[in-house]
Amino acid sequence: MIDMVVIPVFKMLVVITAVLSAVAYMVLLERKVQAWVQVRLGPMRVGPHGVLQPIADVLKLITKEDVRPASADRFLFTLAPILVVVPALIVFAVVPFGTSTTMFGKEISLYITDLDIGLLYIVSVASIGLYGLILGGWASNSKYPLLSSLRASAQIVSYEVAVTMTLVSLIVTAGSLSLVEIVKAQEAHGVWYVFIQPVAFVIFVIGALAETNRAPFDLPEAEQELVGGFHTEYSGMRFALFFLAEYTNMIVVSAVGVTMFLGGWLAPFSSVSWLAWLGLVPGWVWFSLKTFLLLSLFLWIRATLPRYRYDQLMRLGWKVLIPLALVNLAVSAVLKVLL
Amino acid sequence: MADPTPAAPRPAPAAEKKVAAPTGPPDPPPPDDLARPAYLEPLTAALPGAIVHTSYWVGDWTLITTSEHWVAVLTWLRDDPRAAFDACADLTAVDWPAREQRFDIVITLYATTRRERVRVKIRVADQQAAPTACGVWPSANWLEREVFDMYGIPFAGHPDLRRLLMPDEWQGHPQRKDYPLEGPGELVLEAPDDWIAMPELRRGVEIE
């Protein structure tokens, strides 16, 4: 009973709580990082250095009036934010935050479940989240959100191909679809896959930016062009759900990236003997640290780069990234057979 | 829009000092010892009778022509290499209500290569259509729309003669000298009945 129900439920609660608070502070971090890059201070009023700002934001969003445009499609308008958030959250079921730990005399693994097709699970569940964006834009019955929906669907479907392709080449290298096994394979190889598959890593990061609608690929919500994108007509908690999903997705792709390319919970330089003391730090700390670094990269890029145009984005996706990913996959497969 | 029952139109504020209303700028002729611009003589030769008057004041040359010759003069000034006024810098109008042909239409031309300006003017009466300069310089398009908006001078042959600055349903032309400066504004001026009809009209407009 305890193993079947209590521990998984407890794990889910921990993960969801952790993710939600991470999202809240992610927003603060984003505002702070942007501000520092732009010689500003960022939020400073709520709490020392604005550390309580996320709480104020959440309270504001909860207490705001929930407006639904009169001409909106009532059913889909309500469904869309849910469709965005749920997939973003349930993806965490297979993300390994570490190997295992002993708690109350019991060995507890630091992941909710280890599916043997974990990677495919992530990709397929994440692809459902796209419906939320499309339907949200369509259901608003407004023009800018509709344009944004079209952009979002075309963009995400295109970049999904490239990202999935890089993941396949990684599967070929690791020989497994399970995220836990992939990290263990990196441990066995003694080297992170970012060094074995650098091209795949670059494609993955670019694709991840595009799939999470982050700058320089934030076209579906390009404020300067489409006002607010698909969530233009949303307010209050429904808007907050879109917001939550966007940042959760960023954490998801960073976590997946860390697991696949940066050795997951492994300590760095495990082969260097005089740095062996790094291994004393618990695995989940390393995992969080690496995810944080990858997320910071996202923020840094946003503060630095202008935005791509729609056709250029598509060109980059279809004419550069997908062929490159295909070649990379072929090379990986050939090397796997030869070596 | 506040009170839907307007008071009687207010009398125009009395002028402080009663002087004769001006009937136009003096447009002094150029002094005889001043060299005429090179294009002037070929222009009068090419289009005899087109240039009614030539004026020079504080460094500005002004040619006065008639509305029949307007387009021909402008086209000549643009195309002839001695003139080469390739840019229409400005087009506007001036209202002289005391005059029979109350409006001056004033165009300021600029020759990029010769770095020279010239002003060309015509006079038109109220409700008289002026010829359009859009065919000569596309840039005259909006400028003529503004003149139409502000003075109510229709431009014959203009491709897109709509108001530019004021709302489409505006009544009256604010830049005219007789446009009232006080009062409820847009509606009383020409058709007082519209004052009542307007709210309904507005409601009917599909605003997106």
Next chain:
Amino acid sequence: MTTNRDTATSAFDTDELVINMGPQHPSTHGVLRLVLRLDGERVIDMDVVIGYLHRGVEKLTEQRDYTQIVLLTDRMDYVAAASNNLGYVETVEKLMSLEVPKRAQYIRTVLAELQRIASHLVWLGTHAMDIGAVTVFLYCLRERELVLDLFEEYCGARLTYNAMRVGGLPMDLSTGWEAKVRAFCDLLPGKIDDYETLLTNNRIWLERTKDVGVISGADATAIGLTGPALRASGVRRDVRKDEPYAAYKDFDFEVPLGTRGDTYDRYTVRLIEMRQSVRIVQQALDGMPDGPVMGKVPRLIKPPAGETYHAIESPKGELGYFIVSDGQSLSPYRLRVRPPSLCNLQALPQLARGHLVADVVALIGTIDIVLGEVDR
């Protein structure tokens, strides 16, 4: 605007989408409204609707005396108020054939060029932000703040300066002001280098600006473009050089020209202009003559009957004033402003046709409009 096209012939016709961009839109730089007809995201046609900020400045001037009008000109191009002041007072001076002291001319030139820098900084920041580079915006505003500080020290205002008078200037420079301007001139070129680091060779920036909104020199002249937007198409027309006003003929500066007439050229031209402005300011400070800053001006400014047109090179383009005086009243009989923003905006449909929605945003930025001046 109605959107439904009843002419759908086939069942699988995709609808042309008619969308309103503005008057409340983040990147129309004010209350500009564009009615876009889109095929997917491609712009088929565009109608520009303006007038939301129309305050009737030209009509107002007919009720104000010549000194009060300086204040109205501030409110037209409100990011370059000093240039508007300059154009107006020079036109009245031309109408009255007034002599302006040399020191006043020099200070006016310094103010106009500082204003050009400030205006271009606002332009660069908003243009970059429209294309998605938000950081550049804050960098630019940081430097613009320094210019505003200089203006504040000179005339007490930060936006609407009312900084010039017919016949001269309202006040002389305060002590130490020149040193501060010099310090700013030393600082700015390095900062422009910073912006260029972020943009000039940035691949995304290049892709977003190169070959976007190309217009040939002849077309640009015909449609009425002036200022940097015209010079980017390779037409050498700069009122500062062609018809020198204020003290410009005393200074040595270059007029940058573009070659292709695209958005990128308009960007580089304006950046070089900022550097040239620094040069002009430095030369003006070096040669700053002594003497009064106000000429001999009659107590009542009442120009003789007549009319004149006078233009200056405002940061946006040719800013012209056409003033008609009836010789009787203390207000102009007619004051017409030739607003460069309005005339440049007229080129927008031509530039944008066939481009994508995202380019429209870039093009609004590249022609550099201020709605206060478009609508007046």
Next chain:
Amino acid sequence: MGTAIAFYILAALILTGGVLVITAKSAVHSVVWLVGTIIAIAALYVVQHAEFLAVIQVLVYAGGIVVLYLFVVMLVNLKRPAEAIVHPQRRERTGLLLGGALLAQFAAVAFYAFNSPQVGTAATYSARGNVEAVARALYVEYLVPFEVASVLLLVAMVGAIVLARRDA
């Protein structure tokens, strides 16, 4: 027992979804119900221990193909004027014909499945690992049909590109 309950619940969901797909007034709603149906079918696969198939079902159909449906449905003007339908009877006849063909196909498959030996139940696949089992079926046992199908798809794709290309 649990499997049976899950099956009936899911089957009910699938059927409801299917009916809603055809009865929904708005085409976009139809597509949404279609996605629901596909996900329910995927859940049915999971119940049968075919997780790989379930995931692929969601990834390919829900995440890819139906998105494109939605894209088209949102863009295309589906309000077809009444006069554009030339022969209303022809539509019904075609519909009946296609429905009959589909039913016949189902019958054939069911007949074939009942009469042939059970090649692989879910349990046997599960023992060998989902991915490997599917791979073996596709690339070893049924290689030729698989390749033929992929060539067919390629032809369709090229055809679509040719049709959609604008006159250069």
